[in-house]
Amino acid sequence: xxxxxxxxxxxxxxxxxxxxxxxxxxxxxxxxxxxxxxxxxxxxxxxxxxxxxxxxxxxxxxxxxxxxxxxxxxxxxxxxxxxxxxxxxxxxxxxxxxxxxxxxxxxxxxxxxxxxxxxxxxxxxxxxxxxxxxxxxxxxxxxxxxxxxxxxxxxxxxxxxxxxxxxxxxxxxxxxxxxxxxxxxxxxxxxxxxxxxxxxxxxxxxxxxxxxxxxxxxxxxxxxxxxxxxxxxxxxxxxxxxxxxxxxxxxxxx
Amino acid sequence: xxxxxxxxxxxxxxxxxxxxxxxxxxxxxxxxxxxxxxxxxxxxxxxxxxxxxxxxxxxxxxxxxxxxxxxxxxxxxxxxxxxxxxxxxxxxxxxxxxxxxxxxxxxxxxxxxxxxxxxxxxxxxxxxxxxxxxxxxxxxxxxxxxxxxxxxxxxxxxxxxxxxxxxxxxxxxxxxxxxxxxxxxxxxxxxxxxxxxxxxxxxxxxxxxxxxxxxxxxxxxxxxxxxxxxxxxxxxxxxxxxxxxxxxxxxxxxxxxxxxxxxxxxxxxxxxxxxxxxxxxxxxxxxxxxxxxxxxxxxxxxxxxxxxxxxxxxxxxxxxxxxxxxxxxxxxxxxxxxxxxxxxxxxxxxxxxxxxxxxxxxxxxxxxxxxxxxxxxxxxxxx
Numbered sequence: 065x066x067x068x069x070x071x072x073x074x075x076x077x078x079x080x081x082x083x084x085x086x087x088x089x090x091x092x093x094x095x096x097x098x099x100x101x102x103x104x105x106x107x108x109x110x111x112x113x114x115x116x117x118x119x120x121x122x123x124x125x126x127x128x129x130x131x132x133x134x135x136x137x138x139x140x141x142x143x144x145x146x147x148x149x150x151x152x153x154x155x156x157x158x159x160x161x162x163x164x165x166x167x168x169x170x171x172x173x174x175x176x177x178x179x180x181x182x183x184x185x186x187x188x189x190x191x192x193x194x195x196x197x198x199x200x201x202x203x204x205x206x207x208x209x210x211x212x213x214x215x216x217x218x219x220x221x222x223x224x225x226x227x228x229x230x231x232x233x234x235x236x237x238x239x240x241x242x243x244x245x246x247x248x249x250x251x252x253x254x255x256x257x258x259x260x261x262x263x264x265x266x267x268x269x270x271x272x273x274x275x276x277x278x279x280x281x282x283x284x285x286x287x288x289x290x291x292x293x294x295x296x297x298x299x300x301x302x303x304x305x306x307x308x309x310x311x312x313x314x315x316x317x318x
Numbered sequence: 319x320x321x322x323x324x325x326x327x328x329x330x331x332x333x334x335x336x337x338x339x340x341x342x343x344x345x346x347x348x349x350x351x352x353x354x355x356x357x358x359x360x361x362x363x364x365x366x367x368x369x370x371x372x373x374x375x376x377x378x379x380x381x382x383x384x385x386x387x388x389x390x391x392x393x394x395x396x397x398x399x400x401x402x403x404x405x406x407x408x409x410x411x412x413x414x415x416x417x418x419x420x421x422x423x424x425x426x427x428x429x430x431x432x433x434x435x436x437x438x439x440x441x442x443x444x445x446x447x448x449x450x451x452x453x454x455x456x457x458x459x460x461x462x463x464x465x466x467x468x469x470x471x472x473x474x475x476x477x478x479x480x481x482x483x484x485x486x487x488x489x490x491x492x493x494x495x496x497x498x499x500x501x502x503x504x505x506x507x508x509x510x511x512x513x514x515x516x517x518x519x520x521x522x523x524x525x526x527x528x529x530x531x532x533x534x535x536x537x538x539x540x541x542x543x544x545x546x547x548x549x550x551x552x553x554x555x556x557x558x559x560x561x562x563x564x565x566x567x568x569x570x571x572x573x574x575x576x577x578x579x580x581x582x583x584x585x586x587x588x589x590x591x592x593x594x595x596x597x598x599x600x601x602x603x604x605x606x607x608x609x610x611x612x613x614x615x616x617x618x619x620x621x622x623x624x625x626x627x628x629x630x631x632x633x634x635x636x637x638x639x640x641x642x643x644x645x646x647x648x649x650x651x652x653x654x655x656x657x658x659x660x661x662x663x664x665x666x667x668x669x670x671x672x673x674x675x676x677x678x679x680x681x682x683x684x685x686x687x688x689x690x691x692x693x694x695x696x697x698x699x700x701x
Contacts, residue, residue: 116429120422126391127417134406138399141392142648149659152392153666156385160670163381166690167677279407282486283414290419297426304434315693317377317432 065284066274069132073270074263076128080121081192081259082226082252087111087118089227089255091158091185092220094178097231097238101171102314104178108162109316110235111227113305115162117298119155131283136273143203147195154187162318186220193219193258200262219258226255234307322647324656325397330629331664332389334622335671339383341621344458344503345510346376347451349542351444358444367531371686372514373447375678377432382667382674384425389663391417397656400646401636405481408474408489409464416460424453435692458506459499466495469628470562471637481640493560497553498628504549505624508589509617511546514539515593516614517682523607528685533601536610544594547586554582562631562638571631574623582620585613 090111098104129137141148161180165173193216198207205212229251232239263270274280305311319327350373357365394402394413401409430438431446438446467474473488474481483489518536526532566572593600593610600606632638636646681689 113429113433116432117426120425123388123391123425124418124422126395127414130394130402130406131410131414131418134402134410137395137402137406137410138648141395142399142650145396145655145659148392148396149662152389153662155388156666156670159385160381160673163378164673164677167378168680275407275410276482278483279411282411282483286411286415286486287418290423294419294422294426297423297430301426301430304430304437313436313694315690317690317693 065277065280066271069128069274069280069283070267070270073125073128073132074260076121076125077259077263078256080118080125081256083114083118083121085223085252085255086226086230086248087115088158088185088189089223089225090231091181091227092189092224093227093231094182097228098178101174103238104174105314105316106235106312107231107238108165108178108181108318109312109314110231110238112162112316112318114301115318117301119159132275132280133270133273134275134279136270139203140199144195144198144207147191147198147207151188151191151195154184154191156184157181158184158188166315166318185223189220189223190216193217196258196262200265215258222255222258226251234305235312319653321651321653321656322644324653324660325647325651326643328397328656328660328663329393330626331660332386332393332667333629334625335667336383336386336390337621337625338618338671339379339386339674340458341502341506341509341618342379342513343376343383344454344506345508345542345546346372346379346513347447347454347510348507349510349514349538350376351447351451352538354444354447358440364530364534366692367686368535370689370692371531371681372535374689374691375513375517375681377428377691378674378678378681380428382671385670386667389667396659397648397651398636398646399648401641403480404641404646405467405471405474405637408471408481408483409467411483411486412460412463412467412489416457416464420453420456420460424450424457427453432691436694455503458502462499462502463490463492463495465628466492466498468635468637469494469632470560471640476640481637494557494562497556497560500549501553501557501624504546504551504553505617505621506546508543508546508550509621511539511542512614512617515543516611518601519607519610520682521685522601523604523611526685529601531686536601537597540589540593540597540600543589547582547589551582551586554579565631566627570633571627571629574630575627578620578623578627581616585616585620588613 090107094104094107098107129140157180161177161184165177165181193214194207194212196219197209197212197215198205201209228239229243229248232241232243233245233248236242275283350369353365353369353372356362357369391413427446427449431443431450434443434446466472467489470492471481472492473483473485473490475484514535518532518539521528521532522536566575596603596606600610634642634644636643
């Protein structure tokens, strides 16, 4: 049972990296590839239908942390206090950037929120590298450890590449190249590697700190039956917004 | 201030901000779903425009509900890790259900609803907004279940230094849950309906050209407001049967409770015995419109009062008679840490909340034209 929930937890975190990774990547690439307002509009429109279905994986990760590893929840989040606060602020700015950028007219308004999307995406990507390194070292090292900072840069670059691959898959003219769905899956797997590595490394520790059997049984009976519905909903998103003629609609809500 | 007071203040500020947006989400979701259903059934352009206009207000409001909710979820680990250490095995179960199932599906279906406009088959698109509504209510249920456990730790036993879940049925039939959940749902419906009433009154007062649109919206609002306040007051009083002994004895929770009861009763009288009987005339009686507009913020204020009463009345307990808030606070949390995050979250979220309300007000002022939700460029050419 502990192993089943470890797998669920690992899938959620890896899923977050592989899916939200390309949204953050597109956010990072906004000032690089989207030189004009309409260019950025199209980049945002390319990822827009996926964002709500992708970012929610991290909400689920945090919920699973509370449910499956309650004794670790505080340790992990408190051990990373400044990083978690900074990442939450980044996430908030990225999200409101998306929701607000088209809610009023004017180039300055949209430019400001596009900047917030990029800043937020950068804060989250970089923060993940720092957080993963701190978790891997048992929160013993300084958060400004050079290796941690370097991992922040690596994760940021991985997400940017994944974002570029996503654009090349969904709307090749935006990326200046065409990539297949398989290439997107590969870049997603690569983007998830740092998270999977840290999780596998801490497998024994996590198994030792799993919630008692009674709680896991309740979670299994209540949550697992819904897993097929959750997966089906995600598949529905990917089927509905797959590339093709008219894949990107302007105006898009985001 | 001590770290404990700061941590409590942070939870109160972010929690109140969160609920201001959540309470409107809970009310508007079913209203928009009903409008969308009428559109699919009757196929009239009026119903489509109603769905898009109130849907746009619903999703702009939703944005702040999400980002304030993120801070809520992570705050448990940042400031209150004592709670997860002591009762995480119990409290974690409803919280995990909310995030793993309810909110996960809600967010996915909302994305499909917003961006599936014109892409999904009509009925599948309609199903999305109903699924969003259903999962939003499931979310509210699990969160209320978690909160009710703090008020009355049913279904769990203390074993050694922590609590363990022994009876899941008791957790979800908690006496502080069964009436508080419909109370919150009623408050949500009332709030959403009063936003319809207030915004329509504003447009009608300004002699809008969209008379039919806002007459219909006003009447829908008054009808739903009547249902909402009836549920809120009924299940509000029913809660006193299951309340903890001594909860409001000379405590700070008594003041917000008094305000909520007093104002809530007057509102119920006005809505049920004036607005509902006069529903046919209200759209034409322009002198009533400023009064209706003035009533719009009241449900929001009362909702916050309700939470303050419930949560302050619980002090000094985090879990009633089991764990104090002082013991629940993360050991090692220092005033500078919590001050930094409090200032950052309060400033950023407060500012964004303000911007969000300005954006909603702009949509209300402009009326149902140039809406982003469901917009298609040059519709004449694509069809």
